[in-house]
Amino acid sequence: MKKLIAGNWKMNASLAGNETLVNELRAGIGAPACDVAICVPSPYFQQVQGLLAGQDTIVMGSQNVSSHESGAYTGDVSATMLKEFGIRYAIVGHSERRLHQAESDTHVAIKAERALEAGITPIVCVGETLREREEGMTEFIVKRQLAAVIHLVGHCISEIVVAYEPVWAIGTGKTATPEQAQEVHGVLRTQLRAATEHADKIRLLYGGSMNAGNAAALLAQPDIDGGLIGGASLKAADFLAIIAAAQ
Numbered sequence: 001m002k003k004l005i006a007g008n009w010k011m012n013a014s015l016a017g018n019e020t021l022v023n024e025l026r027a028g029i030g031a032p033a034c035d036v037a038i039c040v041p042s043p044y045f046q047q048v049q050g051l052l053a054g055q056d057t058i059v060m061g062s063q064n065v066s067s068h069e070s071g072a073y074t075g076d077v078s079a080t081m082l083k084e085f086g087i088r089y090a091i092v093g094h095s096e097r098r099l100h101q102a103e104s105d106t107h108v109a110i111k112a113e114r115a116l117e118a119g120i121t122p123i124v125c126v127g128e129t130l131r132e133r134e135e136g137m138t139e140f141i142v143k144r145q146l147a148a149v150i151h152l153v154g155h156c157i158s159e160i161v162v163a164y165e166p167v168w169a170i171g172t173g174k175t176a177t178p179e180q181a182q183e184v185h186g187v188l189r190t191q192l193r194a195a196t197e198h199a200d201k202i203r204l205l206y207g208g209s210m211n212a213g214n215a216a217a218l219l220a221q222p223d224i225d226g227g228l229i230g231g232a233s234l235k236a237a238d239f240l241a242i243i244a245a246a247q
């Protein structure tokens with residue numbers, strides 16, 4: 001299947017910096033073998049939509065979506081609002097939001113459903129902490145996180161993207177080995193196969209200190225269908241090198 005390389009800028013952006021980064025990406029991207037997305041902070045949707053105009057190689061995603069549809073939810077951004085700015089993907093359940101915003105598995109599943117209803121592909125993040133890994137809980141944790149989404153969205157599960165992001169590998173420079181990542185991706189694939197006959201078409205991304213040097217080995221694993229890239233998506237040369245590795 002066609003791989004997906006998605007950048008997650010997190011809370012790193014500025015009008016001037018975005019312009020430089022997107023223009024460099026546009027100039028260097030050529031005709032990649034994979035799909036490419038950049039998930040930008042919401043105040044910059046309109047700017048980045050303009051910077052991406054006239055091409056469809058790089059699409060834009062959001063880093064979150066409200067679990068509510070509209071109304072008195074101060075500070076929230078709804079899926080239909082995202083849609084108005086051309087958003088194609090919405091990251092849901094990133095470990096940083098599970099931790100700092102106390103998002104529960106159920107809350108994350110509702111967000112995935114809101115995105116799907118609006119025609120936006122949710123990128124559902126799952127992953128264990130270092131402590132959970134050391135306690136042998138990895139499989140239990142990721143399956144529980146994914147099960148909540150499978151339970152809520154039913155047959156629409158075939159339309160999501162899953163990102164396995166071990167919390168201990170995010171922003172730490174400690175990447176999961178290709179074998180460690182594949183092991184968990186295999187578990188997730190098996191879980192999805194039990195839920196849908198289309199499981200082999202669901203893209204399973206790896207995220208956590210993926211960079212130009214380790215991307216090819218990770219992406220060569222049978223159940224790693226792309227990457228969710230934090231730090232290395234902020235420099236055009238690094239992000240373009242990862243895209244080139246996704247053949």
Ligand SMILES: O=C(CO)COP(=O)(O)O
Nearest residue numbers: 008170171208209230231
């Ligand atoms: O959290 C991540 C992407 O969502 C990964 O971040 P890093 O690539 O900076 O480790």
